[in-house]
Amino acid sequence: MKNQSFKHLQVLMLLVLLWLLPLSPITLAQTSPSANGQYQTLLKKISCPEDLADNGSYRDYGLYHEADGDYCGSAVPTRGYWVYVAPHWYIWQDKVLQPNQTRLLKQVKLKAQTLTLEMIYFKPHKAWAEQILNYAAKSIQDLESLSGRAYPGQNPYPIEEKADMGGLLGLASGAGMHLVSPPKGTPWTLVHEVVHIWNAGTEPAWVREGQANYLSWLIMQKNKFPFVGDETLPAFLRDWQEVRGTEDDLLLEKYDELPQGKAMEYWLLHHELFGSDFIWQAFGFALDHEDLQVADWKIFLKRWTPQDAQKLLSGWVNTGPYLVKKAEDFGPLKYPVSGAR
Numbered sequence: 001m002k003n004q005s006f007k008h009l010q011v012l013m014l015l016v017l018l019w020l021l022p023l024s025p026i027t028l029a030q031t032s033p034s035a036n037g038q039y040q041t042l043l044k045k046i047s048c049p050e051d052l053a054d055n056g057s058y059r060d061y062g063l064y065h066e067a068d069g070d071y072c073g074s075a076v077p078t079r080g081y082w083v084y085v086a087p088h089w090y091i092w093q094d095k096v097l098q099p100n101q102t103r104l105l106k107q108v109k110l111k112a113q114t115l116t117l118e119m120i121y122f123k124p125h126k127a128w129a130e131q132i133l134n135y136a137a138k139s140i141q142d143l144e145s146l147s148g149r150a151y152p153g154q155n156p157y158p159i160e161e162k163a164d165m166g167g168l169l170g171l172a173s174g175a176g177m178h179l180v181s182p183p184k185g186t187p188w189t190l191v192h193e194v195v196h197i198w199n200a201g202t203e204p205a206w207v208r209e210g211q212a213n214y215l216s217w218l219i220m221q222k223n224k225f226p227f228v229g230d231e232t233l234p235a236f237l238r239d240w241q242e243v244r245g246t247e248d249d250l251l252l253e254k255y256d257e258l259p260q261g262k263a264m265e266y267w268l269l270h271h272e273l274f275g276s277d278f279i280w281q282a283f284g285f286a287l288d289h290e291d292l293q294v295a296d297w298k299i300f301l302k303r304w305t306p307q308d309a310q311k312l313l314s315g316w317v318n319t320g321p322y323l324v325k326k327a328e329d330f331g332p333l334k335y336p337v338s339g340a341r
């Protein structure tokens with residue numbers, strides 16, 4: 001059902017907005033050094049009063065990799081689960097699994113390191129968890145090589161299955177990922193989240209989420225990962241066709257109000273005009289400009305065309321009439337994208 005798919009896509013957009021929360025959301029009741037028994041085997045307790053400002057009096061940070069083995073002037077284990085109870089960090093060896101949870105590891109060869117993916121999942125979902133790890137491994141490798149940007153996340157990288165994420169499907173940053181149980185935890189959701197390992201800090205949202213959706217779609221296509229149900233690019237685009245020209249045809253600047261199909265069409269249009277180099281360099285450009293402004297984006301567009309780049313913003317990003325409604329309106333279609341429509 002279309003609505004279902006649209007609803008699903010709306011949810012994708014929210015994924016990173018909440019990421020400023022640590023992996024395990026803080027509740028006031030949760031103030032013990034082991035995060036109320038979530039972690040076991042204390043490896044180290046260090047004093048670090050200066051982290052109070054950033055973390056507050058309590059923070060369950062989750063799995064953390066401290067490559068230098070040194071933090072706040074103390075020797076620390078390179079891998080552990082960190083909990084801050086001001087003014088101390090408690091570093092634990094293990095996460096306590098529920099009786100119905102288990103763990104699966106997968107090594108991934110990257111350019112500069114071998115990454116360990118650590119997945120915690122519910123026992124009946126073993127086949128799904130194995131698949132998810134395979135998709136994650138391949139998409140992380142692809143993102144490194146296609147973007148030319150080294151994997152920026154933690155090693156080991158934790159992926160935890162969640163039975164209920166309050167309507168969200170996934171949530172990710174360089175620190176870790178939560179993915180909702182199958183069938184909603186689909187391959188496309190996973191690959192979308194993998195993009196956020198790189199760009200969770202990118203602003204504005206239309207660039208961050210638009211790129212997560214579009215780049216994950218490219219990786220899905222490249223590897224022939226399965227799309228589930230109506231969760232396809234044509235469905236995204238149809239959702240927008242339906243609102244196009246109506247009052248729901250919102251500017252991408254209003255991304256919080258969910259013009260997701262429009263964002264997909266926008267990246268597709270640029271792909272068809274300027275090719276995949278453009279798409280991947282735009283990703284790097286956004287990573288290098290944490291709070292990307294429309295003026296910056298216009299400067300980037302100018303590198304790719306002698307024409308007036310404003311045409312590619314009007315009606316899409318900026319207020320105004322559409323000066324380019326489809327790629328052909330801007331010039332000959334040099335790089336048609338297969339499988340898009």
Ligand SMILES: [Zn+2]
Pocket residue numbers: 012013014015016192196209212
């Ligand atoms: Zn997202």
